[in-house]
Amino acid sequence: MNNNNIFIELKNIRKIFPGVVALKNVDFDVRYGEVHALVGENGAGKSTLIKILGGAYQPDGGEIIIEGKSVTIGSTSMAQHFKIAVIYQEFNLVPDLSVAENIFIGREPKIGKSFINWRKINNDAAEILKKLEIDINPRKFISDLSVAEKQMVEIAKSLSMNAKLIIMDEPTATLTEKEVLKLFSIIKELKAKGVSIIYISHRLDEAFKLSDRITVLRDGRKIETKKTPETNQDEIVSLMVGKVVKDYFIGKKERIDEKEIIMEVKNYNIADSIHDLNFKLYKGEILGFAGVLGSGIHHLLRSLYGASQKTSGEVYFEGKKVEINNPSEAINLGIGYVTEDRKGExxxxxxxxxxxxxxxxxxxxxxxxxxxxxxxxxxxxxxxxxxxxxxxxxxxxxxxxxxxxxxxxxxxxxxxxxxxCKVLILLEPTRGIDVGAKAEIHKIMVELANKGISIIMASSELPELVNLTDRCIVLYKGKFAAEFNRKNMNEEELVAAEIGKLSYEVN
Amino acid sequence: MDDSKVKFTPKQRAGNFLSSFGLIVILLIIFGFFSSLIPKLYFTWPNFRDMIRFSTYVGIGAIGMTFLIMTGNFDISVGSMLALAGVIGASIAIKIGGFIGVIITIIIATLLGFINGIFVTKLKIPAFITTLGMMFIFRAIAYIYTNNVPQYIQDRFWIFLGNGSFLGLPLPIYIMAICYLIAYLMLKKAPIGRYILAVGTNSKAAALSGIHVDNVKILVFTLVGVFVGVAAVLNSSMLGAANPGMMGDGYEFQVITAVVLGGTALSGGSGSLGGTLLAALIIIFLKSGMSNAQVNSYWQQVATGVVLILAVSLNKLKFWLIGQTQ
Amino acid sequence: MVKFLKLYEKIGIFILIVAASIFLAIVSPNFRNLSTILGIIMQGSYGAIIAFGMTLAITSGGFDLSVEAVMGLTSVIIAMLIPTMGFAGSIIIAIVASCFAGLINGLLITKMGISPLITTLAMQVILRGASLLITGGRQVVISQKAFMSIGATEFLHIPTPIIYMIVLFIIFYIILNMTAFGRHIAASGSNEQAAKMSGLNVSLIKTIVYILVALSASIVGVIRTSQALIGIPTMAPGFTLNVLTIAILGGTSLAGGRGNLIGTLFAGIFISMIYYGLNLLHVQIFYQMLAVGITLLFALFIDGLRNRYLETARIRGIRV
Known part of the structure; x- marks a missing residue:
């Protein structure tokens, strides 16, 4: 391999957080003009890796080589200096400034020392946007833009810094199909200009459409880097899932024979996140919800508890139609909720x-x-x-x-x-806790269900869902994608359904 | 992981010491300093008694503010609230009678606190600016209501509350003790205390626990009014008059300083009534000491500002030592 | 509704001014002559000038409650120093001292992380105490009558404070809307995290803003002192509220990021019209306090309404 083709190379990168090794000796490189997809389940280490590249984290070991020179990316502005731009999921845009100002923030073209050259800043911005074939008025304010438009502005901002590497973290999570296509054509143009791209997505089909190579991370380790034409989605999924570490409680959960419905949700809608959802919850059942970012699961479960508002739809609890406007009403009915954001809420x-x-x-x-x-x-x-x-x-x-x-x-x-409570909603019940405690939490959940409490559980850890739940509903972009039961549940198909590759109901 | 043992680093121990005994040490140093500097004026029973008597003015008003700051809010209208409730109550006391006047004073102040709470929670306007506006509105109404005439009170009951004594101790001390007892019971023994703490420490978690966060906040703003009402009675009783212009001037400053110096975090969550009480004593001990030592009153004013900044810095130091990032 | 609120943010103050003008023109024949109008504008200029600075502070995501004490400090320094240092020297020292106070505000807020409320409230008390100390609590009469030429004269038949207001308006307007620095102020207040990630020195920006607030307050302190020919340590009690009211009424959102200096300019005049109207009624000064307080609550009400509406719109999924 010709080394001159490589823009950035990571060797043996290690990152340790208190109690967790987030990255274990990861090797990774990106060539000029390459789209390199980075895939892996939640907690695989993708976001740690991009934060290291973006200068937000410092690695605890290993070497970063940019254009042949060993460097330290000590801060976000140093990353800019090395022509690396990161587009995070939550954009770094200033809502009350215009598109042009955001593109050139901190580097505005000026007249003299202090005056912004408005004509130039707007023209330059327009030129960059035009190059990308993006139809946004540079004078518009960011707060007036849609999510997709904001993303385009972030890309334009990266280009204006002459970024040689643009890292996109789940760029399509909240985009519509049409906007995704637009993004793809922009990525192809960037590539043609010699810009390298690290593309992180849960949606494998996208990775396959765009990338030249795919790197799979799992549990902080690099599993493999494959040339995209030489692999297929099944192989990547199996690499992502890997061998399941058997640290999960596999207690026999009593079978529920009498199917007594405790809760039923009909035609449920939440603006921008859940569309026409229907499901039933039985007594003593553990019902799982699976889905990647943008699936709307968290919005759904929050609103069932009254912590946020639904747009329309009906909820029946123990046969009676109920309106749950706030958590206190949910608690009075007998619905409990355990947040995934233990620290925050x-x-x-x-x-x-x-x-x-x-x-x-x-x-x-x-x-x-x-x-x-x-x-x-x-x-x-x-x-x-x-x-x-x-x-x-x-x-x-x-x-x-x-x-x-x-x-x-x-x-x-x-x-x-x-x-x-009679119904317990659990979000990511084992996030951020160690293995032994995980097993204990799982044991508790099974015991509760055996006692007749119904559990709704959302988890991004598939083995957890497969081992614990009686049924599992998969949502994709806020819509029902698939439902599995104990007999036919397996990780490969769950992943496929989560990323929109599988859409059927199994009985 | 085994959590059955608590271990503290030396840094955390320093922080814990600071939060437990820091105020007592400061109080003793101030008392010792002025006692040795001007023993004849300062280290006497009458002066000590008076200092404690006057401390009730700040001490009682700071109770509600402690609750309020615990929930992460402020009320800078308390000085004007004190004046408005004071002048209305005093005028009633003059016309009808002391007892009714006292009741009216407290009711008015409670109502004003409630209004603040409604504005802050229901309109989602930051507390500082709402209460700043109210500070002027209350004061203006106090002027208008009295036509800028001080309300001199001769009512015996009213005067007795601030100046009487019982078993050799000034009556206000008993009143303050009762107020602190009630507040302590509310905070430690009643569900509402838990709600206040929960809203202050993590309002999202509180909301998910079924607590109506807005209602708790409104209640706390109202409580500020209740205690300011009590302080208004004592203040006008001690001075023998309720003056629409002078009454409560700078009160918000003393009260907030007492709460912050007492160790209540400005970001909400933790706070201690004992700390507030000690801090109120510190403020009065310092003030009395400076006055008795004939420190220029303008220097005293500068000092109060510096003390507030130091109090906040001390708090920051404490939380840094304990290792609690907010 | 959202559209209405957005429109209000831009032109609401003009509607208020037109309404107030029509009202005053009907009830007061005097209102129809130019000198009355100039008088009202002059009275409004003091609040407006400081509110220019305050608008910057609110845009950067903070505020400053120490402005009236800065005016007092300026006033006493000038009065004490004029006999020895002359006009220019005393004014420069007064302004430099004020800016220093602003610098301390900025450092306490950005470096120590103390909230603007506590910092500037404490600064208010400290500066007032210091001003009283300087004069020993007295008001100091300035015997140099010529000093009046600074703020109590006319230029082309226009009272000089109006000229100052216009000049300062232009300067602040240029700073906020045309310079990179001004846009960085807005960026800091709009999304501090993003501003930092984009490599802006937010601490420095905010510190300079607090210096500018103090500077604007100090300039008004100079003008007022020149008019009164007295150094007053407790100058303009309660003026801070006026200033905040003007800034918020002018459409500058407390949420930060959106400063509206044109709105501030006219809000300053509007407040002055309220005062004028109240004077016509021969009511006591307390009613003016009440009126300003209520105006502030009204402005806050609109601001709060806007935030509420935006939130509901977000939940319902309405694009705004």
Whole structure:
């Protein structure tokens, strides 16, 4: 291989976060004018890798070589200096500035030392946009643009810096079909100009349409780099999934014979995320939801709990039509919810373990008409739950942030469980916790289901879904894509359905 | 992972010490300093008694503000609220009677706090600017209501509340003790205390736990009013008059300083009533010391500003030491 | 509705001014002559000038509550120094001292991470105390009558404060809308994270903004001192509220990123019209306080309404 073709090369890159090795000795290179797809399941290390390339993270080991020279990318502005541009999912655009200003922010063409040359900045922007065949007025404000247009502006911004490498993180997640085609033609043009692109996507068909090579990451390791024409989707999927590490609880879940419906959702719609969804939930069932970014699952589950608004649709709970406008109404019905964002919207940092557990039911543990807390009852309930879930803590007044991730997650699950819910919505129940604790959480889930509690679970870890759920519904771009049951569930088909390659209902 | 043992680094220990004993140390240093500097004026029972009596003015008003700042909000209208409730209550006391006047004062202040809460939560306007506007509106109404005439109060009940004593201690101390007891019970023993803490520490998590975050915030703004109402009665009682212009001038500043110095994080979440009480004492001890030592009153004013900045910096230091990033 | 609110942001203040003008023209015959109108504009210029600076601060995502204390500081420094240093020297020192206070504000906010509320509230108290210290609590009379030429004279029959206002408006307008620096102010307030990722030095930008606020307050301090010929340590109590009201009423959103200096200019005049109208009614000064407070709440109400509407529109999936 001719080394002169290579723009950037990573050798032995390692990145360690407290308790987790995010990247293990990854080798990776990108050639001039190449589209290099980077694929892998959630947690495989893709985003860590691009953050290292973008200067947001520093690697703990290994070497980065750009155009033959060993370099350090110490900051985001150094990445710019090396002509590397990263387009993150959440764009780095300033909503109240115009398109042209955003493209040239910090590098505006000026008259003299300080005055922006408006004619030039708009003309230059128009020229770049025209080159890309993007029809956006450079004088428009970013806040008036659609998501797709914002993305085009990000691309134009990268080009204006004469970027030699553009990294696109899930660029199509929120685009329509038409916009995706537009993006593809732009990528092809960039390629023709000699710009290299790292393309990250959950959607394999896109990777195959665009890329020259595909690199598969799994568990922080590089599994393989394949030339695209020499491989096929099945091979890539099997590389992505790999051999399942058997760290999951495989307890026998009792079969549910009597199919008693506890909850039913009809014609459910949420603006921009869920379209005409119908499903039923049976008593004592674990129902899984699978889907990649843009599937709308999180919006769906949040709105079922009343934490966000639906646009239209009906929900029946125990046979009665219900309107759930806020979490408090959901709790009163008997619906519990455990967030995937433990830090952002789960933990009450400044409060104790005890207070964290009892917050939902505290108003029922009172005397004198709700005036004072019965602290004995509170403690008794806490002890019971701590025992059931095997929560480890020093004392009940210990602040929750001093617990490990697994124990924090148990407290937050316990918070919902003490409210004696009939339906439990769990989002990514084992995200960010270590293997042993994962198995424990799974065990708890099965026990709950055996007791007759219905669980709705969303997870991006497929083995978790395959091992735990009775049924699994796959959504793709907010629409029903496929449904699996215990008999026919397997990771390959789940992945295929998640990325829109499979669309049927299995009975 | 085993979480049954708590380990602290030396840094965290320093932070914990700072948050537990820092205020007592500061209080003792200030008291010791002025006692040795001007023992005859400062280190006397009457002065000590007066200092504590006057501290109730800031101390009681700061209770509601402690709750409020715990939820991550501010109210800078408390000075004007104090004046408006004070002048209306005083005028009622003059016309009808002290007891009714006291009730009216507290009701008015409560209502004003409630109005603040509605504006901030329902219109989603930042608290600082809403309450800044209210600061002027309340003050203006106080002027208009009284026609800028101070309301001199002779009502015996009213005067007694601020100046009487019981078992050798000034009555305001008992009132303050009752207020702190009620606040303590609310915070530690009642569900609402948990809700306040939960909203302050992580309002999203609180909302997902079924707490109506807006209602909690409105309640807390209202509580600010309740305690300011009590402080308004004591203040006008001690001074013998409710003056629409002078009353509560700079009060918001003292109250916020007390809360922040007391260790309540400006970003919400953690806070301590004990800290607020100690900080209110520190402010009065310092003020009385400077006055008795004949420090120019303008220097005192500069000092109060510097103390606030230092208090915030101290808080930042504490949270940095404990390793809690907000 | 969203369209209406967006339109309001641009021209709402003009509608208010036209309405107020028609009202005043009907009730007050005096309003129809030029000198009255110039008088109203002059009275509005003080608030407007500081509000130019405040508009920048709000655009950058902050605000400054210490402006009235900066005016007082300027006033006493000039009064104390004029006898020895003359006009130019005393004015320069007063302005430099004010800018220094702005610098401290900026550093505390950006480097120490203390909130603008606490920082500028504390600065307000500190500067007021310092001003009182400088004069020993007195008001200091300036005996040099010629000093009045700065703010109490006319140029081409136009009161000089109006000239200053127009000049400063042009300068601030150019800074905010035509220079890279001004656009970076908007960027910092609109999306600080993106601004930082784009390599902008947000701390420096914000610090300069706080200096500019102090500068604008100091200039008004000079003008007012020249008119009164007295150094007043507690100059213009409550003026900060006026200034904030003007900026917000002018359509500058508290959310940051969108500064509307034209709106600020006319909002300053509008507030002055309210004062004039109230004076016609011979009401006490307290009613003016009340009126400004209520105007502020009205402006906030509109701002809040806009944010609420945008949020609902987002949930319902309406493109705006």
């Amino acid at each position: 789960g933990l009450l940092y400044d409060m104790s373990v005890l207070q964290n557990l009892s917050i939902i039911i505290i108003k029922t543990l009172t005397f004198l008409k709700g005036l004072f807390i019965r602290q004995k009852n509170e403690l008794a309930i806490f002890n019971k739950m701590a025992n059931e879930l095997d929560i480890k803590y020093a004392n009940v007044n210990q602040r929750i942030i001093y617990l490990s991730g697994g124990n924090q997650q148990k407290v937050i699950m316990g918070r919902t469980l003490v409210s004696e």
